Amino acid sequence: MDTRTEHDLLGDAQVPSHAWYGIQTQRALENFALSGTPISAFPELVQALAMVKAAAAKANNSLGLLTDAKASAIEAACEDIIQGALHDQFVVDLIQGGAGTSTNMNANEVIANLALSKLGHGKGEYRYLHPNNDVNCSQSTNDAYPTAAKLAMVAATVPLKRAIEAICQSLEAKGSEFAHILKMGRTQLQDAVPMTLGQEFDAFASSLKADIARIDDACQELCVVNLGGTAIGTGINTHPAYGPLAVRALAEISCLPVTAADNLIDATTDMGAFVSLSSVLKRLAVKLSKLSNDLRLLSSGPRTGLGEIRLPAMQPGSSIMPGKVNPVIPEAVSQVAFQVIGTDVTITLAAEAAQLQLNAMEPVIVYHLLNNCALLTRAITMLDSRCIQGIEANEAKCEQHLNTSIGIVTALVPHIGYDNATRIAGEALLSGAGVAELVRRDGLLSDEALGRILSPAAMVSPVELGMVNQAH
Structure with missing residues (x-):
């Protein structure tokens, strides 16, 4: 693989010639083979990094800390990335040491090299536009x-x-x-x-x-x-x-x-x-x-x-x-x-x-x-x-479960009392008889009252008790 030489605090290292990232990203690639999930797996993070760098460039330019040429190149590079360019160059594993420094530098280096190309320079020619001095101007990884x-x-x-x-x-x-x-x-x-x-x-x-x-x-x-x-x-x-x-x-x-x-x-x-x-x-x-x-x-x-x-x-x-x-x-x-x-x-x-x-x-x-x-x-x-x-x-299954359940006895409690309802429920459970059948047998409610109490509307929503005739 063709490479280019870049330099940082730890010395020289080889970076693939085709790569838009730089030496610190290369070191992170070698150090953090953890989740297997690179930054590029989440395009919204790549775009957000570019937005932060573009905002910083605008502010630094307005304060005279970046020249118009550098700021314009950085902002143009960021806009390209926001629109989807070079996302595959955000290669650092999302889980990393350094509180996110490798992610920040991956963004700084890609943006710097893309901005350099817009200024007519090659990758790694940081004397013209630097990842730290220019793209990361007025910033830290920590903000x-x-x-x-x-x-x-x-x-x-x-x-x-x-x-x-x-x-x-x-x-x-x-x-x-x-x-x-x-x-x-x-x-x-x-x-x-x-x-x-x-x-x-x-x-x-x-x-x-x-x-x-x-x-x-x-x-x-x-x-x-x-x-x-x-x-x-x-x-x-x-x-x-x-x-x-x-x-x-x-x-x-x-x-x-x-x-x-x-x-x-x-x-x-x-x-x-x-x-x-x-x-x-x-x-x-x-x-x-x-x-x-x-x-x-x-x-x-x-x-x-x-x-x-x-x-x-x-x-x-x-x-x-x-x-x-x-x-x-x-x-x-x-x-x-x-x-x-x-x-x-x-x-x-x-x-x-x-x-x-x-x-x-x-x-x-x-x-x-x-x-x-x-x-x-x-x-x-x-x-x-x-x-x-x-x-x-x-x-059919819903109806079958409803008709064979003793759960409907709860609706009768206000009308026949808890003790009667408990007795009816227990007998129904043991005998297999229907609740309504046992209520009729014991003369606790009229057919008309039973019909009202056990109507769909009365069983699935609040109803005034006075609307039901409790008299036999």
């Missing part, structure tokens, strides 16, 4: 990297929220489709009281929809950045006006309500915004797994289980049992949920591991949060298109 990470996470939640909205629409559509189907509700896996299958699906939608607002709240926290704080938040090596200018430019470039933290020293070490987002993602994962569990239970059997709904058959279920079809889509969603729930612990521990003025564990936080957003987005989209939209109701 540029977390700022870019926050913007990337906000971007990653956009498709996630769209996926949640789409699956909620599908669940609500099923709620309308199944609104007329009475079934037994269950608590602790035991018969409880009647409901409609439509109410069950509407509740699924309501549960997931609530998390969209929580994601928005977390994104508001992420838009508060420490750009301008440089190494530890004191702003060393910056012009007094740089921070406000850079943050304002970043808000314009990103089209996000980016603001500077009130205390940049605190913001440089605090990972609270990341923990907030992780908490919301964990909450969403818990709900998705609960939904998946319910779908598997409701479709269980299909002949010897609950069997109240039919899930779309996606693939044969067994290499040994002919005719078996498993609920593979909900199963896969639960596994994604377990991953998100588990990595929330990793993120929490990494956030707690800050020492003094910096948290060096940011890379693992960034890796897991971006990965979790992507995993959840794909899982929700899969669950929606390959499961929810194709669910069918088994009305």
Whole structure:
């Protein structure tokens, strides 16, 4: 392989001639073969890094710290990257030592070499435009990297929220489709009281929809950045006006309500915004797994289980049992949920591991949060298109369960009293007789009253007790 020689603090090293990155990226490639996931796996992070560098160049140019030629070349290079150019050159593993320095330098070197090409120079000719002196001017990894990470996470939640909205629409559509189907509700896996299958699906939608607002709240926290704080938040090596200018430019470039933290020293070490987002993602994962569990239970059997709904058959279920079809889509969603729930612990521990003025564990936080957003987005989209939209109701099984359950006795308690209801339920359970049959036998209610009490409307929603004739 053809190489070029570059130099840094540790001496000379060989960099592939075709590479747009430089020596520090090359060293990171050799040092950090960990997750196998490069920065380029998350385009939103690459774009966010370019946005931060473009904003810094604008601010530095306005303060006379970068010439017009250098600033224009850097901004043009950043714009190319924002539009998708050279993403394959962001090669550093997302999990790395150095609090993100390798990621920051990967961005600095690619942008510098692309800017050099725009100025008519070759890769590595840093005497004309330098990755540190020019692209990283007025910055430190400790403010540029977390700022870019926050913007990337906000971007990653956009498709996630769209996926949640789409699956909620599908669940609500099923709620309308199944609104007329009475079934037994269950608590602790035991018969409880009647409901409609439509109410069950509407509740699924309501549960997931609530998390969209929580994601928005977390994104508001992420838009508060420490750009301008440089190494530890004191702003060393910056012009007094740089921070406000850079943050304002970043808000314009990103089209996000980016603001500077009130205390940049605190913001440089605090990972609270990341923990907030992780908490919301964990909450969403818990709900998705609960939904998946319910779908598997409701479709269980299909002949010897609950069997109240039919899930779309996606693939044969067994290499040994002919005719078996498993609920593979909900199963896969639960596994994604377990991953998100588990990595929330990793993120929490990494956030707690800050020492003094910096948290060096940011890379693992960034890796897991971006990965979790992507995993959840794909899982929700899969669950929606390959499961929810194709669910069918088994009305006969729902009716059978309702008619043979003693759960309907709960609706009679206000009219025949708890003691009578308990006696009727116990006898029905032992004898197999129907609840309504035993109530009629004992003359506890008239047929007309029973009909009103056990009507679908009365059993699945509040009703005034006075509307029911309790007289025999």
